[in-house]
Structures are given as C-alpha cells and as structure tokens.
Amino acid sequence: MRQWLDYTFCGHSCRLYFDGSLFVEDLNALFLSDIHLGKGGQFRKEGVPTPIAVHHFGMKRLSAAIDRHPTSTVIFLGDLFEGTQNKETSELLDFIRNRSERTFILVKGNHDFDLPKWSELLVYDQYSIGNFLCLHEPPGSNFSKNCSFNEALARRAHPELNDDKVLICGHLHPGATLKGKGRFRVKMKAFFFNHWIGILPAFGALTGHYSLAENGTYFGIAENYVIPLGDWYK
Template sequence: MSKKINLNGLDVFLMPQKVVFIPRYDMIILSDWHIGKLGHFRKEGLFVPPMQLEEEFARLAVLVEELLIRQVVFLGDLFHSSWNYEWDEFQKFLGRYPGIRFTLTRGNHDILPDALWRKSILHVKEHVLLSEGILFSHEPMPNLDKGIINVVGHLHPGCEVATRGRQFFKLPCFYWEEGVLTLPAFGRWTGLFLVGKRYNNRIFAVVGNEVVELK
C-alpha cells in the first residue's frame, strides 16, 4: 500500500517499490539503482554473483506497465561506475519502451563517457523542475527560491524500527526534512544511511508491501 502526500498542491504517492508516483504527470521517480555495481566488483576480482538483469529490469517494467507511465526520472547514480556489459543490456531494456521519456539527473557515480550518454535514449540533465515548484536532482541544490521542494536521492536513507519482541529492523525509508524529500535507493545492493525521527522531520518506512509513517 502506498502513502499519499501533498507537495505544493501536487498529490504524490510514496510506493513500497521505493519509487514516487505522480499521477498528474504519469511519472515515476526513482534513485540510486547502481546498475553495473556487481559487474564492476567482478571486474575488480571480487567474488560476487552476477546481477540478475532481467529480474532487475522487471521491477521497473511492472511499474511502468501497470501504472501506464509516460515519464521516468532517475535521480542519479543510475549506473555504478565505468562501462561494463550491463550498460548495454540496460539500453536494450529502455528500447522496449519508445513511448516513455527517460530522464537522468546525473549523480556522482554516473561517470560514463559523454559519448555513451549521447548514444542513449536517456535525456541527461542537472535537474528537472515541475511547474508546481517541485525540483528533482541527485543531491539537494543550494539557494533554491522559497517554496521550491527538492526531491533527491544520494543518501540511501534508512530507519530502525523496534517491535514488541525487542527486535530491531533496519528498513529503507523516504525522508522529509525542511523542504527536501529524499528517496530510498532503488538498488538492492546499497547500504543504508540511518536517519532518526525528530520533531521537524517525517520518516516513511518501507515495510514489506506498505509505506508506513513513523510517529
């Protein structure tokens, strides 16, 4: 079950698949997929299993097909490092959806040569701004006009949740503070940066198939 919140009059849904869905724009937003990360580690001689690419791509495919998405915005760190074959497979996946506009707000890990970006159907930008005053970027942007809400990634936020049995679980979360909404990492091979609940922030934990706000 998703969690609906309102940003500058715009209804957005925080999804348990760790994406933001904006029905008005037929758009989903996701961040920090880090495609190619396991392939990069293998090139460096580390013994890790190969990424199951079709399984990974299916996570996005289900969303764009079921929600009838026309726009996808990746908030940076889409590809983990230097080129490997996983980039080419990802380009083939994007090619399955000629009717969708794919945009990347480039992150610190997106270091592929410019020639590869130019060959891709991805639209690469520093940021994307909606008319409602919602700005998408990889990291928080300084000196924004008052009232602009910045939707970002980069941090891989997570939270710690206690249960009645005195067990503690670390879960990915959406994190809101001072006009900045930070998305959890879409990638499954990323760590968590734990954030704590305070009076002036909001934490929305991804708990299985639900997004739950912590009180």
C-alpha cells in the same frame, strides 16, 4: 499495510511504492533514485562473487515499476549507473527503446561519470518539473555527519526555492531503524520529506541505507509494504 501509500508533497499528490519509486499523478511522472545499474558487474570485476541473478532481479523490478504507468515521464534522480559501463548497463538501452512512448530523464549523480551517448536518455545536472527541482545530492549532504544536509545552503544555491518550489533528491539512501523492547532493532529503507525537500530511498538492490539525523516525515519499506513512521523519527 499496503504496497503503496499516498502523500501530498508541495501541493502534488504522490504515491509512494514499496520498491522505492514515487509517482506524481498530476505530472504523470515517475521518480526513481540510486539504481546503481551494473554494480554486480563491478563487484565481479573486483573479485567479489555476485550472482548475475541479482542484475536480472533488478531489471525485473525496474520493469515492474515503470510499466505500472504506461505513459509516464521517467526521471532518474542520479546514480542510474555504477561507474563504468559493462554488459549489465548495456541492457538498459534495449529496455528504454522498447518503451519509446515514454520520456527518460537522468539527473546526473556522482556515480554517473561514464555515461553512454544514448539519444533516448536525456541528461541534466538539474531538472524542474511542476513544483519540484530535481537534484541528485541534497545541498550540503555529508555521509560522515549522519547523512545531514543544509536548508540555508540549498536556498543560497537555488534561490528559486520557496513555499511553492521544493527539492526532490536521492544520493543519501535514506533509512530508518524501528526500535522495540530490549535490543530489538529492524532497519529498513525509507522515504523522507520535510517542508523543503523530499529524498527517495535507493532503488537498487546492492545499495544499503543510512539513518538521517533530520526532522521530517518518514515512510519505511518493509518487504513489499510501505509503512508510515510519522513525524520526526530517529
């Protein structure tokens, strides 16, 4: 087992990392999704005890992921923030300013409704790079229906999708469950890919993960390793 695995998606050579980030070498682009920065602060505001160390650990992971590729374009696939701004989220501005050689792009997610006005962070509803159309939510996605999504709806909403243009998204926090003998079960975050969409696992620590009721290729994340789970996993 390794801390990363290489996978070709829509003609692009992608490197999948154990922290949930994805690097595309020929685009020099790093993709991350669902960091939910500031979630610990929101929990504390609501009376849920959450150590500040959770935030510090998250920023350390974010720094490690981004600094692996010193000149990359960094693309956040939505839910960079957890709702309203707080002291935890303000730390990100210094983080970005200290990496001025990079371009930081946010594709807005459903939790990104109180965005700071930072010139260093470029914000889009959707963003195209190479063969990828970047969105936060897969079209037709529904948490109440086993996190399903809909190819036909995606193609109607985005007619530019074809064999050479695919979606890359977040939002669903994909996961997988390994089943062993008896009642043995191990749940983990996972990358998901099929012929028209790739979905990244949630990067944030306080995010959880959900099984997808979809055919595709899965790569699980266990501790500091990426594990190929093969085609069609349920």
